[in-house]
Amino acid sequence: MPRSDSTAATALPPITRRTLFASFLKMGLLGFGGVLPLARQVLVVERRWFDDRAFAELIGMCQVLPGPNVVNLSVVIGSRTHGPLGALIALTGLLFVPVGLMLAIAYFYASVAQDPLTRNAIAGASAAAAGLILGTGVRLLLQTRPPLRGLFTGAAAFVAVGVLHWPLFFVIVALIVVAIGAEWIAQR
Amino acid sequence: MDRAALTARERMHDELHALAEITKHFAVLSLVAIGGINAILPEIHRVVVDVEGWMTSAEFVDLFAVAQLAPGPNAMIVALIGWKVAGVAGAVVATIATCGPSSVACYIAWHWVDRLQHSPWRAIVQRALAPLAIGLILATGYTLARGADRSPGAFALTLIATALLAWTRVNPVWVLLGAGAIGVAGFA
Numbered sequence: 001m002p003r004s005d006s007t008a009a010t011a012l013p014p015i016t017r018r019t020l021f022a023s024f025l026k027m028g029l030l031g032f033g034g035v036l037p038l039a040r041q042v043l044v045v046e047r048r049w050f051d052d053r054a055f056a057e058l059i060g061m062c063q064v065l066p067g068p069n070v071v072n073l074s075v076v077i078g079s080r081t082h083g084p085l086g087a088l089i090a091l092t093g094l095l096f097v098p099v100g101l102m103l104a105i106a107y108f109y110a111s112v113a114q115d116p117l118t119r120n121a122i123a124g125a126s127a128a129a130a131g132l133i134l135g136t137g138v139r140l141l142l143q144t145r146p147p148l149r150g151l152f153t154g155a156a157a158f159v160a161v162g163v164l165h166w167p168l169f170f171v172i173v174a175l176i177v178v179a180i181g182a183e184w185i186a187q188r
Numbered sequence: 189m190d191r192a193a194l195t196a197r198e199r200m201h202d203e204l205h206a207l208a209e210i211t212k213h214f215a216v217l218s219l220v221a222i223g224g225i226n227a228i229l230p231e232i233h234r235v236v237v238d239v240e241g242w243m244t245s246a247e248f249v250d251l252f253a254v255a256q257l258a259p260g261p262n263a264m265i266v267a268l269i270g271w272k273v274a275g276v277a278g279a280v281v282a283t284i285a286t287c288g289p290s291s292v293a294c295y296i297a298w299h300w301v302d303r304l305q306h307s308p309w310r311a312i313v314q315r316a317l318a319p320l321a322i323g324l325i326l327a328t329g330y331t332l333a334r335g336a337d338r339s340p341g342a343f344a345l346t347l348i349a350t351a352l353l354a355w356t357r358v359n360p361v362w363v364l365l366g367a368g369a370i371g372v373a374g375f376a
Binding site: 068 | 260267293332335
């Protein structure tokens with residue numbers, strides 16, 4: 001895969017406000033059990049605004065900044081295309097429309113939650129939702145092929161957070177230092 | 189002043205007070221939520237259940253279930269908490285308080301990133317963070333899978349969804365719908 005250094009930040013094609021809103025609305029409305037798999041589907045597969053490597057780099061930056069990751073993603077892409085207004089447009093599609101839908105679900109939840117068919121459907125869908133996130137991670141791993149130092153920090157993050165349940169904040173802060181240090185040494 | 193008017197005024201005062209408390213707590217959490225909303229869920233639980241006494245732990249878990257059931261970012265759990273405490277106004281205030289400060293921080297951070305466009309540091313940071321992001325994504329998927337896979341059928345669904353996302357171009361929405369149907373049929 002060719003290496004482009006003008007990745008996430010500069011390589012965006014012109015995007016209309018309508019397309020921006022529609023893209024993030026789609027992620028918000030169809031992203032059950034986590035928006036990340038849908039974000040990759042829309043941004044990488046359907047719109048082709050990024051390749052997998054640029055997407056992984058972008059998500060990396062959004063994860064180390066405070067705040068919900070996909071919300072940060074919408075701010076970055078929105079502001080990059082249409083400034084502060086673009087950020088607001090993307091945020092609205094991603095967040096405020098689904099919040100309205102969710103409040104509607106909350107009103108009916110008590111009656112729906114007891115229904116065995118609903119419970120079974122949710123059991124199946126949430127098992128698959130976990131797989132969608134795992135599959136997205138595997139795909140990004142295969143597509144970006146990190147060097148050994150990257151595999152080490154990635155594995156350390158997985159074990160510390162996923163297996164050992166260490167506090168995410170401290171794991172990220174510590175691993176940022178290690179990852180950037182290793183990359184800096186490797187580049188010299 | 190008659191009694192009804194007094195209680196109405198008191199109630200309004202209580203609601204405004206609740207909105208102010210929601211804003212205060214979630215705006216602070218917004219800026220420490222490095223790694224996303226799942227990173228601060230235990231802290232949200234502590235504030236909402238232990239500190240403010242807005243709901244019981246069981247009610248918190250129920251709200252989490254609704255948030256999982258609805259499409260959209262995981263961060264929407266805060267809208268439900270706000271809704272539970274202070275109605276629709278609470279939902280809106282909680283959402284803005286949680287996503288506002290971090291979004292502004294993200295916006296400013298990316299302006300700064302853009303100014304470093306020709307700095308070697310930017311490429312170093314981006315390359316260092318991508319594998320870290322992938323490790324965290326896999327940790328999220330693994331954690332969700334451990335919660336969702338309570339039967340061999342559910343485990344199989346997770347594996348199948350992982351493989352489909354990693355090695356095919358199938359749309360994740362179809363995987364979720366299919367898994368929901370398989371769940372209804374009683375295999376999860």
